[in-house]
Amino acid sequence: MENFRIGIPSKGRLAEVATELLGDAGLKFRRQDRSLFARVRDMPIDITFLRTDDIPVLCAEGAIDMGITGSDLVQEAEVEVDTRMELGVGKCRLALCVPEDTSWNTVGDMKQCRVATSFPNVTRQYLEANGAQPHLVNLSGSVEVMISLGIADAIVDLVETGSTLAANRLKIFAEIGSYETVLIQNKQKRMPELADRIVRRLEGVVIARDYSLLEYNIRRENLAAAEAITPGFNSPTINPLEDEAWCAVRAMVKRKEVIDVMEKLEQLGASAILQTNIANCRL
Numbered sequence: 673m674e675n676f677r678i679g680i681p682s683k684g685r686l687a688e689v690a691t692e693l694l695g696d697a698g699l700k701f702r703r704q705d706r707s708l709f710a711r712v713r714d715m716p717i718d719i720t721f722l723r724t725d726d727i728p729v730l731c732a733e734g735a736i737d738m739g740i741t742g743s744d745l746v747q748e749a750e751v752e753v754d755t756r757m758e759l760g761v762g763k764c765r766l767a768l769c770v771p772e773d774t775s776w777n778t779v780g781d782m783k784q785c786r787v788a789t790s791f792p793n794v795t796r797q798y799l800e801a802n803g804a805q806p807h808l809v810n811l812s813g814s815v816e817v818m819i820s821l822g823i824a825d826a827i828v829d830l831v832e833t834g835s836t837l838a839a840n841r842l843k844i845f846a847e848i849g850s851y852e853t854v855l856i857q858n859k860q861k862r863m864p865e866l867a868d869r870i871v872r873r874l875e876g877v878v879i880a881r882d883y884s885l886l887e888y889n890i891r892r893e894n895l896a897a898a899e900a901i902t903p904g905f906n907s908p909t910i911n912p913l914e915d916e917a918w919c920a921v922r923a924m925v926k927r928k929e930v931i932d933v934m935e936k937l938e939q940l941g942a943s944a945i946l947q948t949n950i951a952n953c954r955l
């Protein structure tokens with residue numbers, strides 16, 4: 673049988689992200705120079721390097737069995753694929769943006785305005801649903817500069833930190849959606865066991881990146897309160913200590929909450945509070 677095929681971005685911000693995720697999940701491959709193809713070591717999987725925005729349609733058509741791309745591009749492509757998981761990276765929003773000094777109050781006020789975007793389908797749907805009939809200017813990049821070039825009154829583009837908008841004296845007028853990098857799969861689900869194995873491996877990596885392992889000692893009378901602060905993924909692990917008044921607790925904690933949780937535990941009298949980052953896990 674033909675190898676399972678995974679499509680990942682050949683360049684751009686998601687190229688490294690995808691290679692690293694697959695590598696951490698044990699799918700090791702080497703891309704030679706500008707080659708568009710690589711074989712995964714010890715597994716019947718081929719990696720194809722594609723343009724990020726072509727991945728949704730190529731996955732829907734079955735050219736690849738799975739793909740890594742932005743969920744914004746999946747929505748814009750208007751194709752039928754299964755989104756198997758969110759990968760916890762590449763988070764961004766799609767927004768309708770206007771000059772800082774706009775006189776519009778609502779999207780409905782925009783009527784027949786000119787809107788520059790690389791997301792024509794999502795943009796048209798959103799604006800028409802909100803009572804505007806835009807003239808769309810379809811572009812593939814540098815969209816934020818189009819208002820000062822005089823060819824658009826508004827834009828629809830991705831926003832992460834907002835610094836590109838600020839640099840172009842634009843502001844968000846309305847948010848259209850929130851997106852992140854996703855793993856998609858062709859609906860036919862060729863080689864389903866291998867596909868599920870890839871998903872489980874990636875889940876291990878994505879969860880591990882999101883959580884830390886926290887260990888601490890606490891007096892038994894404060895254990896219930898401590899467990900409420902660190903309920904763990906399922907439940908925390910409790911071990912007795914030589915001093916019977918104390919016990920040791922181990923629990924998974926969301927990485928972005930760790931500092932806050934450590935402070936609360938300290939206030940509760942916990943000692944020897946240790947944070948360990950996890951490389952991989954199966955829960």
Ligand SMILES: Nc1ncnc2c1ncn2[C@@H]1O[C@H](COP(=O)(O)OP(=O)(O)OP(=O)(O)O)[C@@H](O)[C@H]1O
Pocket residue numbers: 683684685686724725741742743744745762763764813830831832833851852853
């Ligand atoms: N500023 C951003 N922050 C986070 N994610 C982003 C950002 N811009 C884009 N993305 C995500 O990355 C995907 C790929 O972005 P894009 O197609 O712009 O490629 P790129 O990495 O910027 O390369 P290019 O130079 O071709 O634009 C987007 O569809 C979106 O999901």
Ligand SMILES: O=P(O)(O)OC[C@H]1O[C@H](OP(=O)(O)OP(=O)(O)O)[C@H](O)[C@@H]1O
Pocket residue numbers: 812813814815816829830831832833834835836837
């Ligand atoms: O809110 P920010 O953090 O400023 O990020 C948003 C910018 O990032 C992306 O552009 P990119 O860097 O990919 O350039 P491009 O226009 O060449 O795609 C996106 O198209 C925005 O322009």
Ligand SMILES: [Mg+2]
Pocket residue numbers: 813
């Ligand atoms: Mg870009």
